[in-house]
Amino acid sequence: MFDYEFQNPEFLWLLSLLPLLIFWYWWQGRKAQAEIIYPEAEFLAHQKANRWAFLHRLPAFLRILSIALIIVAIARPRSAEENTRSRNTEGIDIVMAVDVSGTMLAQDLRPNRLEATKDVASEFIEGRPSDRIGLVVYAGESYTQTPLTSDHKILRNALKDLEHGLIEDGTAIGMGLATAVNRLKDSKARSKVVILLTDGENNSGEIDPLTAAMLAQEFKIRVYTIGVGTKGMARTPVGYDGRGGYFFKRLPVSIDEELLQKIANETGGQYFRATDNEKLSAIYQEIDQLEKTKLQEIKFYTYDEAFDLFAIWALGLFAFEVLLRYTLLKNFL
Amino acid sequence: MDTQALLKKVRRIEIKTRRLSNHLFSGEYHSSFKGRGMAFSEVRRYEYGDDIRAIDWNVTAKLNEPYIKVFEEERELTLMLMVDVSGSENFGSKMQLKREMITEICATLAFSAIQNNDKVGLIFFSDKVEKFIPPAKGKSHTLRLIRELIEFKPQSSKTNIGEALRFFSAFQKRRAIVFVLSDFMDNRYRDALKIASRKHDLTGIRIYDPREEDLPNLGLLPMRDPESGKISWVNTSSSKLRSKMRQRFAEFNKYYRESFLRSGAGDLTIRIDQSYPAALLSYFKKRSR
Numbered sequence: 001m002f003d004y005e006f007q008n009p010e011f012l013w014l015l016s017l018l019p020l021l022i023f024w025y026w027w028q029g030r031k032a033q034a035e036i037i038y039p040e041a042e043f044l045a046h047q048k049a050n051r052w053a054f055l056h057r058l059p060a061f062l063r064i065l066s067i068a069l070i071i072v073a074i075a076r077p078r079s080a081e082e083n084t085r086s087r088n089t090e091g092i093d094i095v096m097a098v099d100v101s102g103t104m105l106a107q108d109l110r111p112n113r114l115e116a117t118k119d120v121a122s123e124f125i126e127g128r129p130s131d132r133i134g135l136v137v138y139a140g141e142s143y144t145q146t147p148l149t150s151d152h153k154i155l156r157n158a159l160k161d162l163e164h165g166l167i168e169d170g171t172a173i174g175m176g177l178a179t180a181v182n183r184l185k186d187s188k189a190r191s192k193v194v195i196l197l198t199d200g201e202n203n204s205g206e207i208d209p210l211t212a213a214m215l216a217q218e219f220k221i222r223v224y225t226i227g228v229g230t231k232g233m234a235r236t237p238v239g240y241d242g243r244g245g246y247f248f249k250r251l252p253v254s255i256d257e258e259l260l261q262k263i264a265n266e267t268g269g270q271y272f273r274a275t276d277n278e279k280l281s282a283i284y285q286e287i288d289q290l291e292k293t294k295l296q297e298i299k300f301y302t303y304d305e306a307f308d309l310f311a312i313w314a315l316g317l318f319a320f321e322v323l324l325r326y327t328l329l330k331n332f333l
Numbered sequence: 334m335d336t337q338a339l340l341k342k343v344r345r346i347e348i349k350t351r352r353l354s355n356h357l358f359s360g361e362y363h364s365s366f367k368g369r370g371m372a373f374s375e376v377r378r379y380e381y382g383d384d385i386r387a388i389d390w391n392v393t394a395k396l397n398e399p400y401i402k403v404f405e406e407e408r409e410l411t412l413m414l415m416v417d418v419s420g421s422e423n424f425g426s427k428m429q430l431k432r433e434m435i436t437e438i439c440a441t442l443a444f445s446a447i448q449n450n451d452k453v454g455l456i457f458f459s460d461k462v463e464k465f466i467p468p469a470k471g472k473s474h475t476l477r478l479i480r481e482l483i484e485f486k487p488q489s490s491k492t493n494i495g496e497a498l499r500f501f502s503a504f505q506k507r508r509a510i511v512f513v514l515s516d517f518m519d520n521r522y523r524d525a526l527k528i529a530s531r532k533h534d535l536t537g538i539r540i541y542d543p544r545e546e547d548l549p550n551l552g553l554l555p556m557r558d559p560e561s562g563k564i565s566w567v568n569t570s571s572s573k574l575r576s577k578m579r580q581r582f583a584e585f586n587k588y589y590r591e592s593f594l595r596s597g598a599g600d601l602t603i604r605i606d607q608s609y610p611a612a613l614l615s616y617f618k619k620r621s622r
Contacts (some may be wrong), residue, residue, distance in 0.1 A: 030564075041558035042558040049568075065591070
């Protein structure tokens with residue numbers, strides 16, 4: 001809270017006048033005071049019932065404190081946040097094609113494949129603030145969730161809202177890839193990337209995955225393919241239970257690795273296999289590394305002005321002092 | 334205080350108190366403090382209505398005209414005024430300070446004494462004897478006393494009544510009429526009072542201010558103790574503190590009354606907003622009965 005810096009630190013020298021002020025108050029209190037002469041004053045002053053009498057210094061104390069706070073406020077304290085925003089000179093456009101078929105709810109990744117993907121992808125987006133990123137979802141067919149955008153907030157929200165069941169079930173890898181390519185084909189970015197994530201075999205759609213891969217190649221788009229799913233059996237949903245949940249059954253995981261490998265190879269990308277959360281996360285990091293952009297670091301600061309806090313406190317203390325002077329500590333001199 | 338103002342003040346007090354002593358106390362003072370026996374004082378021409386038994390035949394024969402002897406009560410009493418000039422006397426919330434009232438009372442007593450041919454002396458005391466003016470007669474002496482009463486500045490501001498009484502008992506061998514004027518905010522004078530009262534006709538006049546009895550609720554105040562000169566902040570809003578003050582006042586009051594009653598001295602308490610002539614008068618009347 002106190003890592004403030006001051007815009008006008010020279011005003012802080014005024015604080016050195018405070019002892020003078022304290023002295024002045026003390027002197028005033030001693031000298032120019034209209035005191036009552038009362039025969040037994042000393043006796044009274046030493047009574048236990050007089051223990052609150054020291055409060056007479058409170059208004060002066062509050063006044064000095066509020067003056068100190070005002071001085072600090074004048075010096076304009078602010079907390080600086082140093083942002084190193086990287087501007088790449090040549091941006092990368094990335095489209096993430098995410099499989100939302102029913103099998104993505106399989107629980108071999110925690111809590112399930114889809115959720116794990118959403119988490120990791122979100123992090124990935126965060127780590128690439130200067131790239132334009134789009135989001136394409138596919139199952140039985142495919143559509144564009146978010147076009148290429150540099151507004152990553154919207155992107156992350158869209159990602160968060162991904163759910164199974166929005167589109168007809170199935171796994172149309174070709175359609176997904178084609179849609180992603182479609183999004184990228186008009187891009188003027190030097191580097192274009194599709195991250196294709198799936199957990200099964202192409203079993204529907206009107207476009208063959210390899211055709212789509214050729215399209216990608218045509219447009220000089222690199223396709224990184226990720227197969228999600230553990231090796232062996234996985235708890236996979238097989239039907240609705242009628243209460244909004246699913247029946248699960250242990251089914252063998254079948255990913256068309258050959259196909260994915262091929263797509264990656266043809267487009268100059270790479271194929272990864274994510275068998276658990278850590279692996280998935282590592283894969284995204286690796287893609288992140290592979291697609292390093294030329295960065296131009298721009299440092300800039302966002303300042304959070306904090307003078308209002310001090311000013312409000314000063315005002316509050318001052319008001320409290322005045323209140324005390326005219327109510328509780330009022331006297332009739 | 335310049336001389337002009339001082340004289341004016343002395344004059345004002347003289348006029349006020351002389352009238353009092355002439356009209357109110359002429360008889361009362363006289364009969365309250367009696368001298369011993371009658372003594373021849375002078376002869377004067379016989380006038381119609383004089384007692385023929387008092388004719389001095391020797392003088393009448395010599396001068397061939399009737400003369401009579403005049404007797405006077407042998408008084409030559411000494412009136413000692415002991416005045417507390419400690420700091421606490423410079424307090425007064427009503428019309429006047431305690432010290433001003435003391436001055437007027439002293440002047441009244443002094444004029445009464447002078448009229449009755451008594452000598453008047455004065456002792457100023459604080460925690461020591463500040464000034465001693467030996468007893469003497471005459472109007473000019475009385476005026477001097479009044480002047481001193483007005484302008485005297487004590488060296489110390491504390492109170493020790495016992496010390497003053499001891500000093501007085503030590504030097505005054507003849508019986509005297511003594512008035513001790515103070516606020517009696519002290520509780521260490523009982524023994525000295527007993528000793529002094531055995532020899533002298535002693536009266537305490539206690540002057541107090543109602544604000545001393547009842548500390549008013551004025552909030553948080555800086556107060557200067559006139560005895561020590563220290564300024565301290567006092568929370569007069571505390572009802573506990575105020576009752577403490579009442580208690581202390583009552584203690585002093587009790588000590589004062591008991592001490593004077595036990596030593597057989599007279600005591601008189603006057604609140605500063607009361608009329609002192611009435612109080613003095615009733616005291617004298619009570620005594621002469």
